[in-house]
Amino acid sequence: MISKNILRLIKNFAEQNGFEAGAADAQPLELNAEPAPFCSRDIKKRADPRTHLPGAKSVIVIAAPPPEADFYPPPVEKPGRHFAYISSLAYLPDYHIKIKSLLEALAQKIKTAADFNYVTFVDGGFLPERTLAVKAGIAHIAKSGMAFSNKYGPDCRLGIMVTDLELECGGPPAKKNICGKCRICADACKGSNLLPEACVSYITQKKGVLSEPDMEAMKKNVYGCDNCVRICSLNETAREIKHVNLEKLLAMSETEYGEWFGHTAAAWRGRGVMLRNAIIAAGNKKSAPLAHLIAPHAQSPDPGVSAAAAYALKKIN
Numbered sequence: 001m002i003s004k005n006i007l008r009l010i011k012n013f014a015e016q017n018g019f020e021a022g023a024a025d026a027q028p029l030e031l032n033a034e035p036a037p038f039c040s041r042d043i044k045k046r047a048d049p050r051t052h053l054p055g056a057k058s059v060i061v062i063a064a065p066p067p068e069a070d071f072y073p074p075p076v077e078k079p080g081r082h083f084a085y086i087s088s089l090a091y092l093p094d095y096h097i098k099i100k101s102l103l104e105a106l107a108q109k110i111k112t113a114a115d116f117n118y119v120t121f122v123d124g125g126f127l128p129e130r131t132l133a134v135k136a137g138i139a140h141i142a143k144s145g146m147a148f149s150n151k152y153g154p155d156c157r158l159g160i161m162v163t164d165l166e167l168e169c170g171g172p173p174a175k176k177n178i179c180g181k182c183r184i185c186a187d188a189c190k191g192s193n194l195l196p197e198a199c200v201s202y203i204t205q206k207k208g209v210l211s212e213p214d215m216e217a218m219k220k221n222v223y224g225c226d227n228c229v230r231i232c233s234l235n236e237t238a239r240e241i242k243h244v245n246l247e248k249l250l251a252m253s254e255t256e257y258g259e260w261f262g263h264t265a266a267a268w269r270g271r272g273v274m275l276r277n278a279i280i281a282a283g284n285k286k287s288a289p290l291a292h293l294i295a296p297h298a299q300s301p302d303p304g305v306s307a308a309a310a311y312a313l314k315k316i317n
């Protein structure tokens with residue numbers, strides 16, 4: 001039997017704890033066969049919540065603002081001569097940890113009222129969080145492809161809990177096109193035209209050797225991009241862009257990488273990717289004074305790093 005009381009309890013708990021929550025049914029979703037970047041190729045696992053929990057009946061979706069930091073990693077400093085850009089993914093505390101703990105706290109709260117089974121995902125690469133957030137009635141998908149939470153706008157992070165509870169499904173929000181005629185983000189993202197595979201944020205998170213067009217497209221971005229979120233006319237809490245010191249990144253040891261980025265959502269890619277990207281950004285900036293820090297990386301055993309060094313030195317010389 002569908003329980004309205006449990007959904008009320010979920011929404012109240014979310015409200016009291018600084019996040020937003022809704023529920024969708026656990027019926028299979030209609031998705032493209034081709035997965036989005038970093039998502040599973042298994043269409044059944046992406047489309048059908050029931051493959052993750054036998055007897056699943058609902059999916060609770062939550063949205064929350066990213067965690068704030070009272071300090072930033074040492075390479076994030078005031079802009080200077082040898083600086084490039086870095087997104088909040090690489091300087092704020094890892095949002096996966098915050099969202100996962102909110103989901104767990106919510107599950108424990110529900111357990112005080114009902115016995116149930118559940119499994120949680122945060123950016124798990126299986127079920128599409130944005131599609132489910134729309135189905136649960138807590139978000140819209142904007143022209144930029146980002147999910148706009150009803151409460152927190154585009155600067156939100158999503159998490160999902162597949163459950164065997166029967167909950168009332170929120171249903172898509174009434175207003176479908178929240179962007180109207182605005183195309184600020186599309187105009188600002190000429191390079192990738194808002195396409196996921198050409199997105200700079202995606203490119204900077206790819207592993208290994210990047211193609212020359214990918215390296216060109218990165219411009220001065222070391223990790224992530226966020227431009228479409230930052231400039232969005234509906235974003236009332238737009239973050240400033242942060243600057244990262246390329247001199248420090250080009251000479252970064254494995255220990256420093258752990259100290260500077262180990263607590264961020266960038267940590268899953270490792271030092272090689274961050275170093276490779278810093279080299280590419282220095283090349284795209286044509287930073288000749290940094291050539292002596294780039295040159296040793298041309299001999300790196302990591303092919304992504306050595307290819308980036310060859311590219312950067314060619315740009316500088």
Ligand code: SF4
Nearest residue numbers: 189199200225226228
């Ligand atoms: S993150 Fe940057 S590259 Fe990606 S869609 Fe937004 S503006 Fe375009």
Ligand code: SF4
Nearest residue numbers: 142143179182185232
């Ligand atoms: S910038 Fe404009 S078009 Fe892009 S997501 Fe924001 S409101 Fe929509």
